[in-house]
Amino acid sequence: MIAEILSVGTELLMGQIANTDAQYISRRLAELGIAIYRHTTVGDNPARVKEALGEALSRSDIVITTGGLGPTEDDLTKEMVAEYFGLEMELHRPSLDAIIARMTATGHPMTENNRKQAFFPVGATILPNAVGTAPGCVVEADGKAVAVLPGPPHELKDMFEKQLSPWLAKRSGAHIESKFLRVFGIGESRLETMLKDLFHTDNPTLALYCGPGEVQARITAQAKDSETALSMIAPLEDEIRRRLGEHVYGEGVDNSIEKTAFTLLKQRGETVTFAESCTGGLLAARLVGVPGASEVLMESHVTYADAAKARVLGVDEGTLKEHTAVSEPVARQMAEGARRISGADWAVSTTGYAGPDGGADGTPVGTVYIAVAGRGGTVVKECHFRGQREYVRTLAASWGFNLLRLEMEKN
Amino acid sequence: MIAEILSVGTELLMGQIANTDAQYISRRLAELGIAIYRHTTVGDNPARVKEALGEALSRSDIVITTGGLGPTEDDLTKEMVAEYFGLEMELHRPSLDAIIARMTATGHPMTENNRKQAFFPVGATILPNAVGTAPGCVVEADGKAVAVLPGPPHELKDMFEKQLSPWLAKRSGAHIESKFLRVFGIGESRLETMLKDLFHTDNPTLALYCGPGEVQARITAQAKDSETALSMIAPLEDEIRRRLGEHVYGEGVDNSIEKTAFTLLKQRGETVTFAESCTGGLLAARLVGVPGASEVLMESHVTYADAAKARVLGVDEGTLKEHTAVSEPVARQMAEGARRISGADWAVSTTGYAGPDGGADGTPVGTVYIAVAGRGGTVVKECHFRGQREYVRTLAASWGFNLLRLEMEKN
Numbered sequence: 106m107i108a109e110i111l112s113v114g115t116e117l118l119m120g121q122i123a124n125t126d127a128q129y130i131s132r133r134l135a136e137l138g139i140a141i142y143r144h145t146t147v148g149d150n151p152a153r154v155k156e157a158l159g160e161a162l163s164r165s166d167i168v169i170t171t172g173g174l175g176p177t178e179d180d181l182t183k184e185m186v187a188e189y190f191g192l193e194m195e196l197h198r199p200s201l202d203a204i205i206a207r208m209t210a211t212g213h214p215m216t217e218n219n220r221k222q223a224f225f226p227v228g229a230t231i232l233p234n235a236v237g238t239a240p241g242c243v244v245e246a247d248g249k250a251v252a253v254l255p256g257p258p259h260e261l262k263d264m265f266e267k268q269l270s271p272w273l274a275k276r277s278g279a280h281i282e283s284k285f286l287r288v289f290g291i292g293e294s295r296l297e298t299m300l301k302d303l304f305h306t307d308n309p310t311l312a313l314y315c316g317p318g319e320v321q322a323r324i325t326a327q328a329k330d331s332e333t334a335l336s337m338i339a340p341l342e343d344e345i346r347r348r349l350g351e352h353v354y355g356e357g358v359d360n361s362i363e364k365t366a367f368t369l370l371k372q373r374g375e376t377v378t379f380a381e382s383c384t385g386g387l388l389a390a391r392l393v394g395v396p397g398a399s400e401v402l403m404e405s406h407v408t409y410a411d412a413a414k415a416r417v418l419g420v421d422e423g424t425l426k427e428h429t430a431v432s433e434p435v436a437r438q439m440a441e442g443a444r445r446i447s448g449a450d451w452a453v454s455t456t457g458y459a460g461p462d463g464g465a466d467g468t469p470v471g472t473v474y475i476a477v478a479g480r481g482g483t484v485v486k487e488c489h490f491r492g493q494r495e496y497v498r499t500l501a502a503s504w505g506f507n508l509l510r511l512e513m514e515k516n
Numbered sequence: 517m518i519a520e521i522l523s524v525g526t527e528l529l530m531g532q533i534a535n536t537d538a539q540y541i542s543r544r545l546a547e548l549g550i551a552i553y554r555h556t557t558v559g560d561n562p563a564r565v566k567e568a569l570g571e572a573l574s575r576s577d578i579v580i581t582t583g584g585l586g587p588t589e590d591d592l593t594k595e596m597v598a599e600y601f602g603l604e605m606e607l608h609r610p611s612l613d614a615i616i617a618r619m620t621a622t623g624h625p626m627t628e629n630n631r632k633q634a635f636f637p638v639g640a641t642i643l644p645n646a647v648g649t650a651p652g653c654v655v656e657a658d659g660k661a662v663a664v665l666p667g668p669p670h671e672l673k674d675m676f677e678k679q680l681s682p683w684l685a686k687r688s689g690a691h692i693e694s695k696f697l698r699v700f701g702i703g704e705s706r707l708e709t710m711l712k713d714l715f716h717t718d719n720p721t722l723a724l725y726c727g728p729g730e731v732q733a734r735i736t737a738q739a740k741d742s743e744t745a746l747s748m749i750a751p752l753e754d755e756i757r758r759r760l761g762e763h764v765y766g767e768g769v770d771n772s773i774e775k776t777a778f779t780l781l782k783q784r785g786e787t788v789t790f791a792e793s794c795t796g797g798l799l800a801a802r803l804v805g806v807p808g809a810s811e812v813l814m815e816s817h818v819t820y821a822d823a824a825k826a827r828v829l830g831v832d833e834g835t836l837k838e839h840t841a842v843s844e845p846v847a848r849q850m851a852e853g854a855r856r857i858s859g860a861d862w863a864v865s866t867t868g869y870a871g872p873d874g875g876a877d878g879t880p881v882g883t884v885y886i887a888v889a890g891r892g893g894t895v896v897k898e899c900h901f902r903g904q905r906e907y908v909r910t911l912a913a914s915w916g917f918n919l920l921r922l923e924m925e926k927n
Contacts, residue, residue, distance in 0.1 A: 148553065
């Protein structure tokens with residue numbers, strides 16, 4: 106199957122927003138094994154929408170449109186699809202009821218324009234919108250299909266996953282299942298090499314999504330039913346886990362490294378504190394970003410100056426003088442001091458040169474020492490990150506959570 | 517003048533990256549008063565690039581391409597432009613010298629493929645690349661123009677600003693100047709209302725760029741020379757500053773609210789510390805994100821639990837019990853305690869409900885108290901933010917820097 110994406114929205118042509126919808130759909134279609142040769146964006150202009158739709162349909166089997174489903178007069182995507190295929194528009198009563206219910210629940214007055222959102226080309230398959238007022242639809246005619254999706258990204262994603270992805274699967278007679286494995290501490294290119302031979306299958310497929318210091322591996326399988334698809338994922342997952350070992354820290358698309366550390370702490374009924382120098386509050390801020398953080402974090406400290414390391418955390422001034430603040434013994438004393446003054450079960454410390462400059466003693470920029478202190482002792486890791494200041498700090502914080510997670514798994 | 521953007525790159529069709537280049541160019545063209553009716557994206561496929569180029573040129577005066585200028589065999593944008601217009605490719609010696617110099621400086625071996633990057637369609641205007649190996653070019657033929665730009669966003673932006681923008685201005689016989697004003701503490705829609713009558717001019721133009729809690733106003737003017745353009749910006753800038761008063765905190769595209777606070781502190785030779793509850797380290801982390809932060813921040817504390825507020829900062833336990841941790845007096849005592857224990861000139865505290873839940877006493881989610889303590893006393897602001905946990909925390913931290921900035925300006 107060959108697909109094209111037609112994005113409708115003057116705000117895209119004006120550069121007010123980036124076309125993340127096209128990116129999202131493209132990525133998901135690639136995973137579903139659907140080829141995609143072109144993206145087109147036009148404004149909220151009826152003639153140009155219709156012209157671009159015709160061109161896209163001449164080159165492909167299915168065109169997925171985004172945007173132009175709102176209540177205003179500018180929003181004309183469905184109408185142009187109907188006009189292109191020579192179809193009338195008709196009211197879809199369940200959609201109207203859903204729109205009225207949503208408007209009532211949110212306390213907004215129902216307008217005549219909102220009624221427009223419940224009209225669709227005759228014969229269209231309706232795609233309900235679980236998170237907004239604009240339903241989508243699929244129109245099939247002349248051996249081609251047009252899927253009409255809303256523009257707001259959260260509505261688009263919800264509708265794609267819950268409605269269009271199953272529709273595409275049904276059309277191809279397949280059920281599609283996916284599983285995310287979260288991987289930390291292996292770069293993308295090394296990971297590609299380690300898993301190289303596993304990419305060469307069409308079903309299941311393996312795709313990597315990369316973030317700072319971590320990679321998500323998505324395994325997707327298609328089969329006649331869900332159980333078969335899952336049973337196709339399992340051996341590939343086992344093989345990836347066997348190769349990557351403790352680098353796999355979790356599953357699921359929302360499961361960040363700090364959330365993994367949080368969940369482990371909560372399960373164990375333990376607390377953590379941080380002693381941050383170069384990360385300057387990032388570790389605490391990221392943990393506090395997880396709802397429920399107050400169960401595992403009572404207090405935390407940023408000790409940026411040497412004097413603060415000594416006074417707040419009790420780091421020995423002789424050690425600071427002899428080894429400098431960016432050193433293994435200082436990282437160790439920071440973590441142990443933070444654990445002592447806070448009474449927390451665990452403490453994580455960071456000290457390093459995030460940039461733009463390295464140390465006066467020649468220690469290169471990107472050098473960071475990270476320590477984790479616990480009941481059973483303290484471990485320190487020396488890291489050498491390459492990149493800009495923000496990137497080095499983000500990686501250092503992520504490594505702090507990763508080392509904490511590994512220590513908890515060991516002890 | 518009517519323009520189209522043609523983005524070339526299989527990584528865009530696969531959804532590996534979002535097309536932020538198209539957004540950037542669109543925004544800048546809108547500011548320059550150039551109409552744009554369509555974006556097209558195709559993969560690294562010579563036939564499809566040429567086909568899409570022809571279609572785009574049939575509808576517009578200028579086509580701006582991005583991507584496909586790399587050293588690999590896949591990278592064929594320039595070659596397809598030449599083929600479309602029936603032009604030969606020729607070596608541009610200064611570009612080759614620049615590529616050799618860059619490869620030598622970065623210690624990379626020069627390959628035959630890199631030589632390819634110095635070849636251009638005969639007669640093209642070369643656009644040097646100040647931050648990468650791939651120069652761009654403008655090819656003019658048949659009364660139309662094609663501007664060929666590199667794909668990596670930092671190279672694209674640099675080349676657009678330094679090379680293509682002046683070329684476009686020269687073509688239209690105009691000089692273009694821009695000025696950014698940074699505005700804090702007024703929402704986008706209120707700001708639009710306050711400045712409504714100022715948007716209705718073509719030259720200078722006024723555009724708003726929105727971020728969490730803040731807005732940037734960009735004023736752009738075109739004139740026969742730079743001085744005239746600047747003199748057209750000045751009265752509009754004065755009027756905006758008059759209407760927005762202390763809400764304008766700075767100028768320039770890179771000048772964040774924390775950088776403004778940092779610069780003020782540095783100029784005054786003063787230091788700051790933070791006592792963070794709901795922001796959980798964000799204030800410290802954002803300040804440490806500014807290079808040179810060690811001059812103004814020695815230490816900072818996250819006191820998430822009530823007991824930590826009392827023990828670390830000396831907040832009175834009776835006050836905590838009577839008013840709860842999310843209250844004006846606790847915010848005040850947190851800031852004053854942090855200032856006392858650190859010896860810093862200024863202290864900023866935050867305490868509030870970031871979500872998902874509000875207080876057990878019925879205090880609504882989004883309620884945050886922010887205090888700034890200084891030599892001259894303490895001010896406390898009660899804020900009511902609406903949004904998700906991350907958004908509330910980001911706004912609270914930004915407001916902390918804004919209040920600190922206002923206090924410094926007063927004292």
